Amino acid sequence: xxxxxxxxxxxxxxxxxxxxxxxxxxxxxxxxxxxxxxxxxxxxxxxxxxxxxxxxxxxxxxxxxxxxxxxxxxxxxxxxxxxxxxxxxxxxxxxxxxxxxxxxxxxxxxxxxxxxxxxxxxxxxxxxxxxxxxxxxxxxxxxxxxxxxxxxxxxxxxxxxxxxxxxxxxxxxxxxxxxxxxxxxxxxxxxxxxxxxxxxxxxxxxxxxxxxxxxxxxxxxxxxxxxxxxxxxxxxxxxxxxxxxxxxxxxxxxxxxxxxxxxxxxxxxxxxxxxxxxxxxxxxxxxxxxxxxxxxxxxxxxxxxxxxxxxxxxxxxxxxxxxxxxxxxxxxxxxxxxxxxxxxxxxxxxxxxxxxxxxxxxxxxxxxxxxxxxxxxxxxxxxxxxxxxxxxxxxxxxxxxxxxxxxxxxxxxxxxxxxxxxxxxxxxxxxxxxxxxxxxxxxxxxxxxxxxxxxxxxxxxxxxxxxxxxxxxxxxxxxxxxxxxxxxxxxxxxxxxxxxxxxxxxxxxxxxxxxxxxxxxxxxxxxxxxxxxxxxxxxxxxxxxxxxxxxxxxxxxxxxxxxxxxxxxxxxxxxxxxxxxxxxxxxxxxxx
Amino acid sequence: xxxxxxxxxxxxxxxxxxxxxxxxxxxxxxxxxxxxxxxxxxxxxxxxxxxxxxxxxxxxxxxxxxxxxxxxxxxxxxxxxxxxxxxxxxxxxxxxxxxxxxxxxxxxxxxxxxxxxxxxxxxxxxxxxxxxxxxxxxxxxxxxxxxxxxxxxxxxxxxxxxxxxxxxxxxxxxxxxxxxxxxxxxxxxxxxxxxxxxxxxxxxxxxxxxxxxxxxxxxxxxxxxxxxxxxxxxxxxxxxxxxxxxxxx
Numbered sequence: 001x002x003x004x005x006x007x008x009x010x011x012x013x014x015x016x017x018x019x020x021x022x023x024x025x026x027x028x029x030x031x032x033x034x035x036x037x038x039x040x041x042x043x044x045x046x047x048x049x050x051x052x053x054x055x056x057x058x059x060x061x062x063x064x065x066x067x068x069x070x071x072x073x074x075x076x077x078x079x080x081x082x083x084x085x086x087x088x089x090x091x092x093x094x095x096x097x098x099x100x101x102x103x104x105x106x107x108x109x110x111x112x113x114x115x116x117x118x119x120x121x122x123x124x125x126x127x128x129x130x131x132x133x134x135x136x137x138x139x140x141x142x143x144x145x146x147x148x149x150x151x152x153x154x155x156x157x158x159x160x161x162x163x164x165x166x167x168x169x170x171x172x173x174x175x176x177x178x179x180x181x182x183x184x185x186x187x188x189x190x191x192x193x194x195x196x197x198x199x200x201x202x203x204x205x206x207x208x209x210x211x212x213x214x215x216x217x218x219x220x221x222x223x224x225x226x227x228x229x230x231x232x233x234x235x236x237x238x239x240x241x242x243x244x245x246x247x248x249x250x251x252x253x254x255x256x257x258x259x260x261x262x263x264x265x266x267x268x269x270x271x272x273x274x275x276x277x278x279x280x281x282x283x284x285x286x287x288x289x290x291x292x293x294x295x296x297x298x299x300x301x302x303x304x305x306x307x308x309x310x311x312x313x314x315x316x317x318x319x320x321x322x323x324x325x326x327x328x329x330x331x332x333x334x335x336x337x338x339x340x341x342x343x344x345x346x347x348x349x350x351x352x353x354x355x356x357x358x359x360x361x362x363x364x365x366x367x368x369x370x371x372x373x374x375x376x377x378x379x380x381x382x383x384x385x386x387x388x389x390x391x392x393x394x395x396x397x398x399x400x401x402x403x404x405x406x407x408x409x410x411x412x413x414x415x416x417x418x419x420x421x422x423x424x425x426x427x428x429x430x431x432x433x434x435x436x437x438x439x440x441x442x443x444x445x446x447x448x449x450x451x452x453x454x455x456x457x458x459x460x461x462x463x464x465x466x467x468x469x470x471x472x473x474x475x476x477x478x479x480x481x482x483x484x485x486x487x488x489x490x491x492x493x494x495x496x497x498x499x500x501x502x503x504x505x506x507x508x509x510x511x512x513x514x515x516x517x518x519x520x521x522x523x524x525x526x527x528x529x530x531x532x533x534x535x536x537x538x539x540x541x542x543x544x545x546x547x548x549x550x551x552x553x554x555x556x557x558x559x560x561x562x563x564x565x566x567x568x569x570x571x572x573x574x575x576x577x578x579x580x581x582x583x584x585x586x587x588x589x590x591x592x
Numbered sequence: 593x594x595x596x597x598x599x600x601x602x603x604x605x606x607x608x609x610x611x612x613x614x615x616x617x618x619x620x621x622x623x624x625x626x627x628x629x630x631x632x633x634x635x636x637x638x639x640x641x642x643x644x645x646x647x648x649x650x651x652x653x654x655x656x657x658x659x660x661x662x663x664x665x666x667x668x669x670x671x672x673x674x675x676x677x678x679x680x681x682x683x684x685x686x687x688x689x690x691x692x693x694x695x696x697x698x699x700x701x702x703x704x705x706x707x708x709x710x711x712x713x714x715x716x717x718x719x720x721x722x723x724x725x726x727x728x729x730x731x732x733x734x735x736x737x738x739x740x741x742x743x744x745x746x747x748x749x750x751x752x753x754x755x756x757x758x759x760x761x762x763x764x765x766x767x768x769x770x771x772x773x774x775x776x777x778x779x780x781x782x783x784x785x786x787x788x789x790x791x792x793x794x795x796x797x798x799x800x801x802x803x804x805x806x807x808x809x810x811x812x813x814x815x816x817x818x819x820x821x822x823x824x825x826x827x828x829x830x831x832x833x834x835x836x837x838x839x840x841x
Contacts, residue, residue, distance in 0.1 A: 024723055035652075036708065038748055039660040097729035100718040100780045102741040109731030128741055133659055137744065141717035148712045156705075180697060209654045243622055243629030244675065245656045346658070348624060349678045412723070458636040458648075501638050502647035506607045507698035510635060510648045 003028050004422035007174055007189040009160045009216060011037025013132075013404060014387025015195030016139035017411020018418070023146040027419045030187060031143070032155045032176055034211045038140045041197050041209035042407065045132025046248070047116060048124035049096075049404040051089035055110055060121040062086045067581060069402060072118040073367075073395020074539035074549065074586050076229065076557070078577040081374055081392050085409040092408055093125050099138040103127050116400040117251070117297065124401040129339050135404055155187075159512060160216045163192060163223055163383055164437045170425070171382035172432030175441050179512055182505045184441050186434035190422035193384040193414055194220065195407075198366035201516070202524045203473065204465015206363035207239055207246050217370050217389050218519035221526070225378045227560045227569075228391040229368035230523070231530035234398055234540050235473050237300035239362025240348060241320055246362035247347055249323065250340045253357070254293045256333075259324045260284050260304070260359075262313040272315075272322055272356045283307050298397070301361040302542060305474040308360070315358060324356035361474055365403065367394045367540065368530075371559055376414040382425060384418050386410040391557075396539025448514055449505075453497025457514040460491050460498070464517075464524060472528050476543050481532040485525060485568065492521050525568045526560045533571055534558065539586075551583055596621040599641075599685040600630055602649055604699050616641045616685065627667060627674040627688065628653055651700035658814055661747030664691055664754070665700045671751040673814050691754045704750045710770040714790045718783040730781045743776040743822065745815045752809035752819060764798030768809035771800060772822040778829070791826070791833040800830050 006022050008015045011033035019029050031037065054060040065086040070077060097103060097111060103125050104112040113122040127134035146152045157179045164173040164186055173188040196216040200208025221227045238253065239246035254260070261280045268275060284303055285292045295303070304321050308314040315321065325333060325341075330353050333341060344352045370378050370385040372392060377384050386407070393406035467487040471480035495518060502510050536550035537543055556573035563570050598619045605612045618641045619625075619633050635648035653663040656675040663674040666689040668682060679686065694702035746769055753759045753767035774790045777783035794800045803823055810819045 020723055035654050035660070035662060036705070036748075038708070039654050039662050041655065041660075043659045043747075044655050044657055091725040094725065094728045095720075095723055098718070098720050098726065098782065100777070100783055102737050102744050105732055105734040105737045107734060109733045111728075127744075130659065130745060133747075134744055138718075141711075142720070142723075144708070144712055145715070145717045145719070148715075209660065210656065211654055241624075242656075243625050244632055247657055343657075346676055347626075347678075349680055456636060458632070462636070501645060504606065504647070507650050507701060509650045 004190040004419065005030065005188065006191045006193065006418055006422055007032065007187060008193045008195060009033075009174065010040070010195035010197060010387070010389070011140075011156075012040035012042040012195060012197055012387060013136055013139060013407035014411045015193070016136070016143050017408045018193050018195060018386060018415040019152055020139060020142050020146070021412055021415025022419050023143075023151040025416060025419055027422070029152045030155060030189065031152055032158050032160055032174070034157070034159050034179065036156045037143070037154065038137065040136060041212055042136040042404070043133040044207070044209060045404055046129050046250070048114060048126035048131045048401045049093065049135065050116070050123050050399070050401045051093040051125060051405065052086065052121070052123055053090050053093060053111065053113065053125070055113060056122040058121050060123055062089065064121060065089065065123060068119045069393075069399055070395065070581050071586055072399040073397050075395065075551070075555065075578060075583040076232070076538060076576060077395030078374075078392055078557070079580045080577050083580060084413070085393055085406060088409050088412070089405050092405065092412070096135060096138055099142060101127055101134050101138045118399040132404060135408070160194075160196065160219070161441050161515075162219050162437060163380065164188070164432055164434045165223060165380060166428065166432040169224070169380065171380050172428050173434060175434075175437050177441075177512070180507050182445075182508060182511070184438055184445065186431075186438045188428070188432065188434060190425050191382050191384065191418040193386060193418055194370065194389055195385070195387045195411065196389045198388040199520075199523060200363055200366070201461075202464065202520050202527065203233075203363040203469050204462060205242070205244075205246050207236060207248050208363070213516040213520055214366070214389075214523050215516040215519040217385075218523035220370065220378070220380065220383060221560070222519070222522055222562045223380070224562065225380050225383065226371035227368065227523070227526050228371035229396075229530070229558050230526040230560055231534055231558060232367035232396050232540055233363060233473060233527065234365035234367060235301050235361045236364040237297050237304060237361050238323055238359045239364070240344060241358065241360050241362075242347060246360075247343065248362070248364070249344065249357065249359055251297070253323060253325060253337060253340060256336050257325070257328050258293060259327070260293050260300070260321055261324060262307055262315060262321045264313070266312050267317050269316065272324075273326070281313065298540060298542070301474050304361055309470070309475075320358040320360045322356040323359045325352055326354060326356055363469065363473055365398050367391065367396065367398055368558075371557075375417050376410065377417070377421070382421065384414050386414045396541060444515070448498065449500065449503050449511065451498055451500070453499040455494050455497045455499060457498050457500070457510065457517050460494060461517055461520070464488065464491055464521065468524055468527065472531050474542065476531050476541065477545065478532055478543070481528050484528045485532070488521055488524050488528065489566070495521060522562070529568050530558045530560060530571065549586070555583060598625065598630060598679050601685045601687045602699070603689040604649070605690075605696055607698060608696050615646060621679070625679040627677040627679065627686065628656055628663060630679060631674075649700060650698040659747060661749040664749040664751050665689065666691060671754040671812055673749060676814070691750065693754050693759055694750065704748075707748055707750055707753070707767070707769060710766045711773060713766075714770055714774050714793045715786050716770070716773040716777055718777065718780055719786060720782065732781070736779070740776055740779055742817055743772050746772060746817055747815060749814060751812045751814060755808040755812045757806050757808070758802050758804045763802040765802035766794065766798055768819040768823060771826050772817055772819055774826050775822040788833060791830045792837070794826065795830050795834055800827050803827070
């Protein structure tokens with residue numbers, strides 16, 4: 001049999017890692033990406049990548065990394081794949097080093113490691129403040145090498161629409177749309193790997209890139225794939241609110257003495273510097289006198305949320321609080337924080353050495369995702385998922401600098417497994433359902449482009465983001481989640497009246513967006529309803545009405561499946577693999 | 593009192609063959625606005641100042657943090673990233689046009705794939721033996737890392753090519769970004785095994801001799817990459833390579 005064809009959708013770290021392993025083993029890959037792969041969202045990761053290399057004489061081990069990851073994830077992650085990731089991590093760092101990633105070095109020329117949240121060890125390798133960018137480029141370069149050897153064919157500027165699934169329920173390829181000609185085509189393959197990232201756009205504004213809509217995951221979810229732990233969404237306490245997106249402000253600003261406060265008077269119109277000390281509320285310092293501004297991420301996030309939404313004390317009535325460094329002298333700030341202060345200056349236009357920064361928690365990472373087995377395969381045979389779009393490495397909360405490792409390890413694991421599967425899968429009968437699927441997609445397109453009505457997709461999207469951010473991020477109440485689900489249902493109904501102002505058939509970006517929006521709406525119900533059902537607090541999921549973790553009832557993976565009914569998805573719960581580390585309480589006020 | 597507004601003039605072109613037209617938009621000013629958020633606003637309400645309903649602007653964007661390299665365009669005549677173009681720092685009306693040196697797709701979208709093809713031509717990669725575990729890489733002193741890291745920050749935005757007087761169809765010049773990548777890979781202990789091939793790829797027509805040393809590239813680079821230094825160094829290496837090849841016959 002000829003070398004099997006494998007489709008990889010998504011060209012971030014996870015997708016490229018899978019491509020490299022398949023091409024190296026002699027397989028042929030078709031690589032699909034909305035953007036040129038070098039522009040994928042992985043470039044945004046700044047801090048670093050974890051591996052227990054133990055180069056600092058601390059006695060770090062892969063077991064410690066494993067334990068930190070499971071503990072940080074509040075015991076919701078299946079332990080077998082996490083253990084494998086942590087054991088594989090040191091060799092992956094070596095490989096990346098050999099590929100030319102300009103990691104920071106010690107004076108002796110060895111890899112340097114820094115400390116990150118959730119661990120006591122120096123375990124994070126880094127390349128300046130742009131680790132994700134550097135790693136993505138290294139993999140992109142290796143893929144370009146395979147591309148020039150004819151082993152990889154790139155389809156950049158193509159958007160995944162759906163899986164092609166045959167009458168026996170096996171994935172036989174994909175349908176995709178050329179974002180210039182708007183042509184819809186089927187592409188056959190013996191195996192399909194989705195590596196399509198996070199779902200930030202469901203929350204309107206997030207720290208994610210524009211392409212992180214979750215549209216691909218939602219499409220296969222609607223075709224029968226399980227979606228797991230959708231309710232687990234990581235919110236970073238200090239993002240810089242922007243008109244177009246949220247940008248991260250590093251925790252080191254607080255580490256160096258930054259103080260978080262709001263004016264005591266609601267809607268105080270004065271400039272921050274004009275507000276005297278006695279009229280400022282340093283709420284973190286008041287509520288947590290021991291840790292002050294350096295409480296853990298989730299605690300800081302919840303406190304800021306509460307001040308804005310329950311005390312109504314956001315700056316100028318907006319969802320923002322001050323992160324103030326102006327009491328620290330310029331020289332110290334420049335020495336310790338210059339890089340991150342420049343980011344603020346560039347995108348906000350204010351000098352944070354002179355004016356307090358305005359920050360707010362921002363949706364940052366998707367812990368949940370497509371359900372996969374330990375071979376990274378979804379419940380649809382032949383359809384694999386890897387990277388942020390699947391669920392299995394971070395449990396209820398992701399540890400800083402573990403995402404890059406989970407993407408690369410996941411890709412390296414999935415590539416060979418998918419190739420092996422592709423070599424042994426029964427030959428396809430006929431076209432495997434490709435023509436039918438193309439027809440279905442073309443009908444969706446036709447209906448959308450000829451639709452009459454008065455709804456604008458960008459406005460619907462804003463409303464979606466407002467409701468999900470308000471009710472399904474930091475603090476969750478069942479009443480609010482019900483309200484959000486009702487709102488989403490309303491938006492799904494109004495979506496039927498979407499009228500595109502652009503009905504052309506060339507590079508129609510709003511048309512592509514409107515298609516994504518439908519998938520966002522369907523997937524947001526998985527998040528909202530999953531959060532509603534989980535009456536406990538675990539990791540990033542926090543319900544004031546159920547403030548404790550409840551292992552008896554909820555040490556379970558949430559699995560959602562699509563029904564097409566107005567009630568929304570069907571939910572079931574699956575036992576978690578805890579065979580190596582028995583669950584114990586998670587607390588960061590003492591050393592674990 | 594009337595609300596403060598922002599005026600944008602955007603060059604539109606429905607397809608590569610369609611005529612170019614300018615459309616004017618007046619938006620309500622909001623604090624922290626940048627060119628991308630202005631265009632998002634237009635997408636939600638695509639109406640020109642004359643009250644004509646139009647289509648959302650087609651443009652490339654992704655990270656909006658000036659690290660993916662997608663949203664390069666001409667803003668008030670300057671090649672730059674739209675995500676970091678704050679409206680408050682721009683003279684109005686803000687004139688927005690697509691990059692002029694690349695094939696137009698639609699509105700502000702252009703096809704910049706030539707850069708990725710150039711990177712293939714100069715083999716911009718480290719030719720590793722394989723991805724299996726072969727132990728750690730070579731030691732590298734911080735000083736070497738500090739030399740390589742800035743070059744590795746190139747986001748492929750192509751601003752350096754847009755502003756280069758020599759980057760045009762007549763010369764076929766590869767442009768500064770590609771040359772800087774040659775320096776990056778030729779300075780890597782394993783990457784330099786392909787150094788001669790890379791230098792030869794830059795020796796012919798469209799290669800490094802096309803550079804007219806206008807120095808526009810280094811001025812416009814949003815990542816402050818030392819592009820002109822890279823061009824000087826690689827020019828020298830290409831000459832040496834040519835001489836070597838001549839002697840070897």
